[in-house]
Amino acid sequence: MRATHHETHGAPEVLRPVSMPDPVCGPGEVLVSVRAASVNRIDVLQRRGPGLLPGFALPHVPGTDVAGVVVGAGPDVTTRSTGDRVLVDPSLHCGTCEQCAAGHTAFCPGMRVVGASRQGGYAELIAVPETHTHLVPDHIGFEEAAGIPAVYSMAWQALMVRGRLRAGETLLVHGAGSGITIAAVQIARRHGARVIVTSASEEKLAKMAKLGADVTIDHGKGDLAAQVREVTGGLGADIVLDHVGPALFQASLASLRTRGRLVFCGDTTGPTATFSLVGAYHRGLTLIGSESHDHPTFADMVAWYWSAGCEPVIDSVFPLAEAAQAHRRLESGETFGKILLVP
Numbered sequence: 001m002r003a004t005h006h007e008t009h010g011a012p013e014v015l016r017p018v019s020m021p022d023p024v025c026g027p028g029e030v031l032v033s034v035r036a037a038s039v040n041r042i043d044v045l046q047r048r049g050p051g052l053l054p055g056f057a058l059p060h061v062p063g064t065d066v067a068g069v070v071v072g073a074g075p076d077v078t079t080r081s082t083g084d085r086v087l088v089d090p091s092l093h094c095g096t097c098e099q100c101a102a103g104h105t106a107f108c109p110g111m112r113v114v115g116a117s118r119q120g121g122y123a124e125l126i127a128v129p130e131t132h133t134h135l136v137p138d139h140i141g142f143e144e145a146a147g148i149p150a151v152y153s154m155a156w157q158a159l160m161v162r163g164r165l166r167a168g169e170t171l172l173v174h175g176a177g178s179g180i181t182i183a184a185v186q187i188a189r190r191h192g193a194r195v196i197v198t199s200a201s202e203e204k205l206a207k208m209a210k211l212g213a214d215v216t217i218d219h220g221k222g223d224l225a226a227q228v229r230e231v232t233g234g235l236g237a238d239i240v241l242d243h244v245g246p247a248l249f250q251a252s253l254a255s256l257r258t259r260g261r262l263v264f265c266g267d268t269t270g271p272t273a274t275f276s277l278v279g280a281y282h283r284g285l286t287l288i289g290s291e292s293h294d295h296p297t298f299a300d301m302v303a304w305y306w307s308a309g310c311e312p313v314i315d316s317v318f319p320l321a322e323a324a325q326a327h328r329r330l331e332s333g334e335t336f337g338k339i340l341l342v343p
């Protein structure tokens, strides 16, 4: 098969199209003909190096988000057939450890992630356990489907599972062009929340307003918390989703109402945040770190997605052989929505 991999860490040019043997399915695995794969930040971080996930090895075929068609099966496959249109849950838990037995698959020490610590979707074919495939309904295209896994599972986990977002609440989320933010807006609006989105880009905020954000704020202009209070009757947001990290962490806390919740799940602007302790405890704030999803949570999220009527937001589509170009696009910071690769 054809694939795009990197044998070393470095600039986008290390991504090279190659021929490699077709994957061989083990027991319970299906062979999927990849029709679309999306590009995520983890692909770029691990391309630059070092590898971040346990089990990462060079050469590496990235691509955590895969949609395609089942074209073969290993022994003992019972639920999938040739021709099935599927989406892959990339988080492959071991199924036998204590954490898996307790249902906490996100903490499985044997976790392997498709496209992050084993071969991913920057390829024509991929072998994955049938238990981690989800049937894609006919009204959802492969490119839309491939844009779902990483960002919708993260936004769903952060908002619905960890943040316990309720109808009528006000959500504040940063980073208008981020895939997680776009997913968060679509999830929150469809669960009856009011959504405030921030960015330093007027252009991205205008697109966010079209996508359904109730209020957009340029965080580069003035005091963000004061602007949030102004549009929330002086109270502040009920919940903030922060994947940006230190650049806005203190502003996120200051934008919350008393007893508000800050759910954080990313470190785009650095690994360490500084914030006012007294500002957080005196106002009864709750800080919630959001781990990635457990196995059943992914199924809940896609089951919701299929009938949610979300608008797919696709930034750009590149041929698989031009993955380096796709990475440059992600690194430009100009994206709005998902970048896709098609074999």
Ligand SMILES: NC(=O)c1ccc[n+]([C@@H]2O[C@H](COP(=O)([O-])OP(=O)(O)OC[C@H]3O[C@@H](n4cnc5c(N)ncnc54)[C@H](OP(=O)(O)O)[C@@H]3O)[C@@H](O)[C@H]2O)c1
Binding pocket: 040, 041, 042, 150, 151, 154, 174, 175, 176, 177, 178, 179, 180, 181, 198, 199, 200, 201, 204, 243, 244, 247, 248, 265, 266, 267, 268, 269, 290, 291, 292, 333
């Ligand atoms: N916990 C998990 O399991 C998990 C899973 C997936 C992702 N993540 C993390 O979540 C984060 C977001 O992922 P993503 O794929 O959505 O990333 P992305 O598409 O690359 O978006 C990054 C966003 O960060 C914003 N940003 C960058 N620098 C900023 C600054 N100085 N001030 C304010 N905003 C800034 C940008 O805002 P504008 O659009 O406004 O320019 C951009 O939208 C990443 O850190 C990723 O590692 C975590």
Ligand SMILES: [Zn+2]
Binding pocket: 093, 094, 095, 096, 097, 098, 099, 100, 108, 109, 110, 111
């Ligand atoms: Zn396990």
